[in-house]
Amino acid sequence: MxxxxxxxxxxxxxxxxxxxxxxxxxxxxxxxxxxxxxxxxxxxxxxxxxxxxxxxxxxxxxxxxxxxxxxxxxxxxxxxxxxxxxxxxxxxxxxxxxxxxxxxxxxxxxxxxxxxxxxxxxxxxxxxxxxxxxxxxxxxxxxxxxxxxxxxxxxxxxxxxxxxxxxxxxxxxxxxxxxxxxxxxxxxxxxxxxxxxxxxxxxxxxxxxxxxxxxxxxxxxxxxxxxxxxxxxRFSVVKEILSVGFPAFVQQASGSLMMIAINAMLIQHGSDMHVGVFGIIQRIMMFTVMPMIGVMQGMMPIVGYNYGAKQFARMRETIWLTLKVVVACSIGVVFIMMAFPALSMRIFTTDPLAIETGTTAMRIMFAGFFLAGVQVVAGGLYQALGKPIPALILSLSRQIIFLIPLVLLLPQYIGITGVFLAFPIADLLSFILATFLLYRDRDTILVKGKQEQQGV
Incomplete structure (x- = not known):
């Protein structure tokens, strides 16, 4: 071949x-x-x-x-x-x-x-x-x-x-x-x-x-x-494929569970209008996260290939460059969303109350978005390296482990604002988890490991 x-x-x-x-x-x-x-x-x-x-x-x-x-x-x-x-x-x-x-x-x-x-x-x-x-x-x-x-x-x-x-x-x-x-x-x-x-x-x-x-x-x-x-x-290959791909399945499937929980809390503590506002912000979020996902997808084959070829220096260079790019993208997104939230809402609606509610909600929800890039890159990195367990943990972290419990808990104490506040808190907790895993596995992944230094 x-x-x-x-x-x-x-x-x-x-x-x-x-x-x-x-x-x-x-x-x-x-x-x-x-x-x-x-x-x-x-x-x-x-x-x-x-x-x-x-x-x-x-x-x-x-x-x-x-x-x-x-x-x-x-x-x-x-x-x-x-x-x-x-x-x-x-x-x-x-x-x-x-x-x-x-x-x-x-x-x-x-x-x-x-x-x-x-x-x-x-x-x-x-x-x-x-x-x-x-x-x-x-x-x-x-x-x-x-x-x-x-x-x-x-x-x-x-x-x-x-x-x-x-x-x-x-x-x-x-x-x-x-x-x-x-x-x-x-x-x-x-x-x-x-x-x-x-x-x-x-x-x-x-x-x-x-x-x-x-x-x-x-x-x-x-x-x-x-x-x-x-x-x-070939069942051995099927097992390997599904073990690596399972985090991607969980990540997409968990999105539907997240939407169910959020909509239920918005209706319980707010109104149908809040559900509509959240739907608009979700569409905006979908566009803002795409540059980071695109860079992560570009990173994965480079990391996977060079890891298999034992070209660890190229692999590490790719990871560090990807992290720099996605962090810059996420900071740029936060600046735009904080500066022009009302303009973003007016693209989708002319309702004054929806624009006012969405402006406040958007500023809250995007407050921790500058941290999201690290979690996105870390999840793609572990998938590319064929390490399904940390990849699965990271794919579950933001939506299942952190966001859904926060969405269900916070509104009980601070009302509708709790639904929106759950997002930056989940971003922060996911960032801490991703940083911990990357630091734990820093040898070879981020810095030259001891075995590699000794020429082993």
């Missing part, structure tokens, strides 16, 4: 250029995906109505679970593959890829069975009422039938990035987003399919990019070789 320049450059190119080349495409792809999510809701809101939007809101946790499983397989497989490539074990890397494809087949079958037999009950379990259940079902049924496309694109996106081809990974995110934006009004309005049209448009877009990715592997443009004979469930 050949090793293309995409993977060899991870061990050769200057770290600054390499990190930029891998991070910027990841950020662009995520920005486009985020923009699509906003536009998608706008089309359904204007084309069908607010009940349809509620139906999508109920259906979204089901979609999040599907995405979380795909991300776990993709990130876990990417971590294992990048280390195999760094160790010059190309055939082993190819076998890992075959195992990832086998897991995608399993997920696809599970999605098909869920769509045909369990989807309605699942949506009711997630809170669908008789009025909005038809909208939820119409949107999710075609998406669940198309699980194979979602699983393939989400998983391979991480693997493509793991071999250093961040530009193509970005393209695989941009193409379905643009197609979806184009197809939504056609299916929703022109073909009068309503919510079902939005679901069909999403599947068509993911199916199109799946064939684009398949062509990439078939034409030999990857460091990995697509061979159907290698598609099998």
């Amino acid at each position: 050949k090793q293309t320049n995409n993977s060899t450059k991870l061990g050769n190119e200057p770290i600054g250029k390499l990190l930029r080349d891998l991070s910027v495409p990841a950020m662009i792809g995520m920005f486009v995906m985020a923009f699509y999510n906003v536009v998608d809701v706008l089309f359904i809101s204007y084309g069908v109505g607010i009940e349809a939007v509620a139906g999508l809101t109920i259906a979204f946790p089901v979609m999040m679970i599907m995405m979380a499983v795909s991300a776990a397989v993709g990130i876990g497989g990417a971590s294992v593959i990048s280390r195999r490539l760094g160790e010059n074990r190309h055939e082993d890397a190819n076998r890992v890829f075959g195992t990832v494809l086998a897991l995608i087949v399993v997920m696809s079958v599970a999605g098909l069975i869920t769509a045909l037999f369990f989807l309605e009950d699942l949506l009711v379990l997630f809170g669908a009422t008789p009025d909005i259940l038809p909208y939820s079902y119409d949107y999710m049924f075609p998406i669940m039938l198309g699980t194979v496309f979602f699983a393939f694109t989400f998983a391979t996106n991480n693997i493509i990035r793991s071999e250093g081809n961040a530009r193509f990974a970005m393209v695989t995110m941009v193409i379905p987003a643009i197609l979806n934006i184009i197809l939504d009004p056609i299916f929703i309005f022109a073909l009068d399919m309503g919510v079902k049209g939005a679901g069909v448009a999403t599947v068509v877009a993911q199916g199109a990019v799946s064939f684009f990715i398949l062509r990439y592997y078939v034409k030999g443009e990857s460091s990995l070789r697509l061979s159907w004979t290698s598609v099998s469930l």
